[in-house]
Amino acid sequence: MHLDIDEIAENLQRYYPTDNPVAIVINAGYRGKERIVHGTLATIQDKIKGEKLPAHLVYVGNFLNKRYGIDEIVNGSKHRKGKRSL
DSSP states (O other): OOOOHHHHHHHHTTTSOTTOEEEEEETTTOTTTOEEEEEETTTHHHHTTTOOOOSEEEEESTHHHHHHOHHHHHHOOOOOOSOSOO
């Protein structure tokens, strides 16, 4: 499946504020290859610009703040403290 993150982010910005947290799980389910990119609707496009997105999941919402903390989402700090799951 091809994901056009620019189009997805633009569509989501119609319903969510641009500071809404987003997480894209790249290579979702592939141990050793899985990676999570955090950002907001305003920043996620720049964070994954030029990357190929094979098997992936996109999570959008404030629940990410509770899991990772607002500073990590907004400022792009290191992610994943301990557990593999979102």
